[in-house]
Amino acid sequence: MIYGHKMKSKVEEITSRLNDLADERNKLGLLGVNVKAKTGSKGKNVQTSLIDKSTxxxxxxxxxxxxxxxxxxxxxxxxxxxxxxxxxxxxxxxxxxxxxxxxxxxxxxxxxxxxxxxxxxxxxxxxxxxxxxxxxxxxxxxxxxxxxxxxxxxxxxxxxxxxxxxxxxxxxxxxxxxxxxxxxxxxxxxxxxxxxxxxxxxxxxxxxxxxxxxGLSDEIALSLFAYNALNEDNFDEYPSLKVIAKGIIKKCDGLPLALIALGRVLKIKGTNIDEWEELLNSEIWDIEDGGGILPALKLSYYDLPLHLKQLFAYCSFFFQKTTYSTRIN
Known part of the structure; x- marks a missing residue:
């Protein structure tokens, strides 16, 4: 009887966990699909050695x-x-x-x-x-x-x-x-x-x-943010947005990836002050991840349309693999 009781508790625990996962799937708008692994196939990380120095x-x-x-x-x-x-x-x-x-x-x-x-x-x-x-x-x-x-x-x-x-x-x-x-x-x-x-x-x-x-200095961070949000070198033409931008870059703590990601989010929204303030005042900034990058990336994720959120979540199933590129003089 004791063994049966333990098994029942374990089944109930697993069922509860599956229900939680199903709820998370629904929140993300994911569809149920069958994924078949291909033996011997290797995923490729898209990172390469090429770079546009001007950016x-x-x-x-x-x-x-x-x-x-x-x-x-x-x-x-x-x-x-x-x-x-x-x-x-x-x-x-x-x-x-x-x-x-x-x-x-x-x-x-x-x-x-x-x-x-x-x-x-x-x-x-x-x-x-x-x-x-x-x-x-x-x-x-x-x-x-x-x-x-x-x-x-x-x-x-x-x-x-x-x-x-x-x-x-x-x-x-x-x-x-x-x-x-x-x-x-x-x-x-x-x-x-x-x-x-x-x-x-x-x-x-x-x-x-x-x-x-x-991390980047505030001056450089502001310039990088302006470039990605407005295609400008600075905020001289947008003084009302500059105040908000300074608040955002302070929260990004000089991390270029965060500045670029959020700049591109705002680039789509244009120069609407309400949109910029909404991003600055988002509760997501209160998340503590020990590195400062997670809140910024979550903000850019939440701004994606539903079909791209599904694609993003699907990509998370794949591990990074070793890749290479080379030049021989």
Whole structure:
């Protein structure tokens, strides 16, 4: 009888949870569908190394400092050195890395350049394979990590290379040691750039001096917001909106991703003061997420039409996968 009672309680708990999920689905306007997984298929993260520099504001000093370090061949006892860019989500780590990767002096300095977006899955084999395919220019199947690393080692031997590992979360030092083993034969001055939200990751990956990326200044943030909301460099022509904009950028705490997302939301709404004030005074800003980006993104999500909310929710079912892009000089 006791066992039966426990089972009944468990069933009731599961039923209650399913009902809650059904309510959430209805609130999102989602439809019930059957999704069949395709064995062996790989989703692709759309992140690439390409960038429109004209849309980037306030990172000139960061870029100049890091480019100078990239071009240095200072450590003769260490052929390959690691540089890390550390900061909150949405603060512009990837954007800064793209600026470095596409700088003309950097492109001329390195014989090989490879960009790998890693995200959640730190697979030594997948990352190594992405890098090999980038420098080799062809897809090739390897039966083991050892065979892959031997081939990769031959490709990078005595060459000065730049590898960007974007969005790293791995804190396992042994995995990093395994990943970097083929690169130790590179030419002096070779660099690996790591972007991460966690300072511990930078330390695990032997980054000597992590570059801590800060939020944008109020002046730059206001300009970035104006560009995305009004296609203007400032709010000189819209003094009534400027006061509201200052309140919004203060809540965004200098995070470029938040400023861009909300600027684009208001761009659709035009210069209606009521719409701008509604966004500024939204209760969503009271959400505490430890990073400051979640409320801003939720505001942009809630502004989407119903069919796009459905698409957004559908995309959440898919995990991020390792992708790469490269240019070889």
């Amino acid at each position: 980037v504001l306030g990172r000139e000093a960061d870029a100049d400092s890091l480019i100078a370090k990239l071009l240095e061949d200072e450590d003769l006892n260490r052929k390959v050195s690691v540089m890390s860019i550390v900061g909150l989500g949405g603060i512009g780590k990837t954007t800064l890395a793209k600026i470095l990767y596409n700088d003309e002096k950097v492109m001329a300095h390195f014989e090989l350049r490879v960009w790998v977006c890693v995200s959640d899955e730190f697979s030594v084999f997948n990352i190594s394979n992405a890098i090999f395919q980038a420098v080799d220019g062809h897809n090739q199947d390897f039966a083991s990590l050892d065979l892959l690393h031997v081939a990769l080692k031959e490709k990078v031997a005595n060459k000065r290379f730049l590898v960007v590992l974007d969005d790293i979360w791995n804190e396992d030092h042994s995995q990093w040691e395994l990943l970097k083993s083929p690169f130790l034969v590179g030419s002096t001055g070779s660099k690996i750039i790591v972007t991460t939200r966690k300072n511990k990751v930078a330390l695990v990956m032997d980054s000597a001096q992590p570059h801590m990326l800060k």
